[in-house]
Amino acid sequence: MISVTRKSHFNAAHRLNNPKWSVEKNREFFGLCNNENYHGHNYDLDVTVSGELDEESGYLIDMKELSTLIEIEIESRFDHKNLNLDTKEFKNLNPTAENIAIIIWNILRKKIDEKFSLKICLYETSRNFVEYSG
Secondary structure, eight states: EEEEEEEEEEEEEEEOOOSSHHHHHHHHHGHHHHHTTTTEEEEEEEEEEEEEEOOTOOOOHHHHHHHHHHIIIIIIIHTTEEHHHHOOSSSSOOHHHHHHHHHHHHHHHHTTTTSSSSEEEEESSOEEEEEEEO
């Protein structure tokens, strides 16, 4: 078993808010992240693919293909977007770091051969990150 990781980056705004809660409960629970005018992050993303090495090529997976996949499916979808307003994925889903990581995993999982395992590591800040492996 071997793993390769491709790093990526995107900037996005969001607001953490549960529409089932009162204004007061949202403010109390989410604090500054509940700002009505949104706030943003410079997200760093690590996409790790694991599996068996292909003996013919010496690759696990073509990193250029992985890079292009991330660029098309993730960066172009979320970079410089307001996640709440500009994306279908978060119209009805609170864009927490946890939910963003799960959405990214789901998008990429459909595009990466099932023979590989997939792990997403999403950094919301240099000190806060989420890992998701399905």
